[in-house]
Amino acid sequence: MDLRRRPPPNPKPLNHRRRPNQTAEVADPNSYPKASDALPLPLYLTNGLFVTLFFTVAYFLLTRWREKIRTSTPLHVVTLSEIAAIFSLFASVIYLLGFFGIDFVQSFVAPRTPQDDDWNNVVGLEPTPLPPPGPKKDETLLSKEDEQIVQSVLSGTTASYELEAKLGDCRRAAAIRREALERTTGRSLEGLPLDGLDYESILGQCCENPVGYVQIPVGVAGPLLLDGKEYMVPLATTEGTLVASINRGLKAIYASGGAISVLHKDAMTRAPIVRFGSAVRAAELMLFVEDPLNFDTLAAVFNRSSRFAKLLKIQCQIAGRNLYIRFACSTGDAMGMNMISKGVQYVLEYLQNDFPDMEVIGISGNFCSDKKAAAVNWIQGRGKSVVCEAIIKEEVVRKVLKTNMDSLAGLNVNKNLIGSAMAGTVGGFNAHASNIVSALFIATGQDPAQNVESSHCITQIESVKNGKAIYIAVSMPCIEVGTIGGGTQLASQSACLNLLGVKGANRESPGANARQLARIVAGAVLAGEVSLLAAIDTDQLMTSHMKYNRSSKDVMHLASTE
Numbered sequence: 001m002d003l004r005r006r007p008p009p010n011p012k013p014l015n016h017r018r019r020p021n022q023t024a025e026v027a028d029p030n031s032y033p034k035a036s037d038a039l040p041l042p043l044y045l046t047n048g049l050f051v052t053l054f055f056t057v058a059y060f061l062l063t064r065w066r067e068k069i070r071t072s073t074p075l076h077v078v079t080l081s082e083i084a085a086i087f088s089l090f091a092s093v094i095y096l097l098g099f100f101g102i103d104f105v106q107s108f109v110a111p112r113t114p115q116d117d118d119w120n121n122v123v124g125l126e127p128t129p130l131p132p133p134g135p136k137k138d139e140t141l142l143s144k145e146d147e148q149i150v151q152s153v154l155s156g157t158t159a160s161y162e163l164e165a166k167l168g169d170c171r172r173a174a175a176i177r178r179e180a181l182e183r184t185t186g187r188s189l190e191g192l193p194l195d196g197l198d199y200e201s202i203l204g205q206c207c208e209n210p211v212g213y214v215q216i217p218v219g220v221a222g223p224l225l226l227d228g229k230e231y232m233v234p235l236a237t238t239e240g241t242l243v244a245s246i247n248r249g250l251k252a253i254y255a256s257g258g259a260i261s262v263l264h265k266d267a268m269t270r271a272p273i274v275r276f277g278s279a280v281r282a283a284e285l286m287l288f289v290e291d292p293l294n295f296d297t298l299a300a301v302f303n304r305s306s307r308f309a310k311l312l313k314i315q316c317q318i319a320g321r322n323l324y325i326r327f328a329c330s331t332g333d334a335m336g337m338n339m340i341s342k343g344v345q346y347v348l349e350y351l352q353n354d355f356p357d358m359e360v361i362g363i364s365g366n367f368c369s370d371k372k373a374a375a376v377n378w379i380q381g382r383g384k385s386v387v388c389e390a391i392i393k394e395e396v397v398r399k400v401l402k403t404n405m406d407s408l409a410g411l412n413v414n415k416n417l418i419g420s421a422m423a424g425t426v427g428g429f430n431a432h433a434s435n436i437v438s439a440l441f442i443a444t445g446q447d448p449a450q451n452v453e454s455s456h457c458i459t460q461i462e463s464v465k466n467g468k469a470i471y472i473a474v475s476m477p478c479i480e481v482g483t484i485g486g487g488t489q490l491a492s493q494s495a496c497l498n499l500l501g502v503k504g505a506n507r508e509s510p511g512a513n514a515r516q517l518a519r520i521v522a523g524a525v526l527a528g529e530v531s532l533l534a535a536i537d538t539d540q541l542m543t544s545h546m547k548y549n550r551s552s553k554d555v556m557h558l559a560s561t562e
């Protein structure tokens, strides 16, 4: 059953009325109806109407009363207008009592919702904490059938991860799983949104056992002027100052005429580990797969696994009777780990015919090397290898970066080169490439764990043009990105790819979108490097983080506790 083809469900929240800061996406089906929901006019208009009516008729009746006393007319003798006024007075009193009375009483009687606290924030009231989640908390809100499924998950009769397949409704499955989770742990998931994600789109592609999603703000920096084209760069981060810093670096690059990028290698790698009875046999296989005469045959086997993956190179490393075979292939617009793993599997099956004593220990033998810092990646590259450079004018260094060129170049040597050498880093000869890589990866649906090697980077800064400008370059040999597959197809990630003009597969030239994305990553890293180095050089780092990375509330709190 292909659940992804099902139309998304359309759950109806119980309370359709929205408060000022409540969007449709966060409307909570758990919120309770209020008496004032029944009004035909907006609440503020109805209130205004009845308050005006009350004071007008009260004034009218008091005037009439004083007149009657003055003219000695009995009070019980009333005209038609006075009857109407008395009736209106009663009506407005009843309404106002109802408004202040019923809703007031109801606020004690009905349980609170998060939206109530949102509302309190708007009107300036102190939020009251939610009652602790108990096993019975939301039982009344579930349909009888859903309640039975929750019970079946709780008793272990139904596996939680089978809910999507059993129900055929991914959003409902996530809601039931979440309910069961809250009951078993006794912990509330309040704050972790459920609605607002297309659960069908992650099934079989992005995440198992979903119970919600985490929100990460996306900021934009730019324009990045790269190879003559402008890009606005989306960055998903919770580190205040990061977007501002990249934005400043991009401004400096833009004012100096832009950056230039070179993509000099494009090859994803996977290295299985195989073992023989002896090192001699392992060496025989090594000679076989590395022999150029056999390459075409092995490539034909590999390439059958995909329309886009193309085998480029095989390289071995032997250790005793173990052989590590590092396959490298191009993967079109995909990052390519699934593709290459599939291709490698085909080749191993083929090799087994000629080497029946070959034991496959594992499809990944860590000589690949995926999601680990490794010299093999740093030296040979993995994914896209990109160099990005710019020449920044002295005036821009002074005005935009607020520092001077000699000091900036000196800091780069002492920090990024000597300091990193002293630390024994692998690929970490930079200030914060991983900051920019992670933020761009999360925004555009890349595999965030590949930030490890994708952030390998050496930053160089030199004085050029007789001391009138600086040359800055970042060399990044392992940018592992794709514009198709993995998380790139999710709505928000796909929107960020679209902003960069690299969404999806490139039909004319497969691989062009992914390669362009890799260049953009390097361009943004270049900007981030130059800006952070300038901030450190001018002792701006801490002050800027106090401004953008620590809310004023916390600062005040710290100050008051000091």
Ligand SMILES: CC(C)(COP(=O)([O-])OP(=O)([O-])OC[C@H]1O[C@@H](n2cnc3c(N)ncnc32)[C@H](O)[C@@H]1OP(=O)([O-])[O-])[C@@H](O)C(=O)NCCC(=O)NCCSC(=O)C[C@@](C)(O)CC(=O)[O-]
Pocket: 159, 161, 208, 209, 364, 365, 366, 368, 369, 370, 371
């Ligand atoms: C996928 C499994 C778990 C199947 O494994 P299986 O043994 O076939 O699964 P099973 O159906 O027999 O179920 C066994 C248990 O797995 C769990 N399970 C089973 N299915 C689900 C599901 N849909 N949702 C949630 N939980 C599930 C569940 O706990 C279940 O127990 P039960 O509850 O039935 O008693 C297994 O094949 C596996 O672990 N695969 C590895 C996948 C993985 O770790 N991928 C990570 C990405 S790889 C990578 O990024 C890095 C890499 C590889 O390049 C690094 C390197 O170089 O090494």
Ligand SMILES: NC(=O)C1=CN([C@@H]2O[C@H](COP(=O)(O)OP(=O)(O)OC[C@H]3O[C@@H](n4cnc5c(N)ncnc54)[C@H](OP(=O)(O)O)[C@@H]3O)[C@@H](O)[C@H]2O)C=CC1
Pocket: 205, 305, 306, 307, 308, 309, 331, 332, 333, 334, 335, 336, 337, 338, 339, 340, 341, 370, 447, 482, 484, 485, 486, 487, 505, 506, 510, 511
């Ligand atoms: N398996 C593993 O060991 C690992 C997996 N991952 C995960 O793998 C996923 C990414 O795998 P990846 O292989 O990139 O993506 P997919 O598994 O989604 O494969 C890409 C698919 O897109 C198709 N496709 C269509 N147009 C193109 C095009 N222009 N260029 C390339 N492919 C195209 C491919 O066709 P075709 O079928 O013809 O190839 C293929 O089916 C991520 O979720 C990541 O987290 C991460 C690390 C390790």
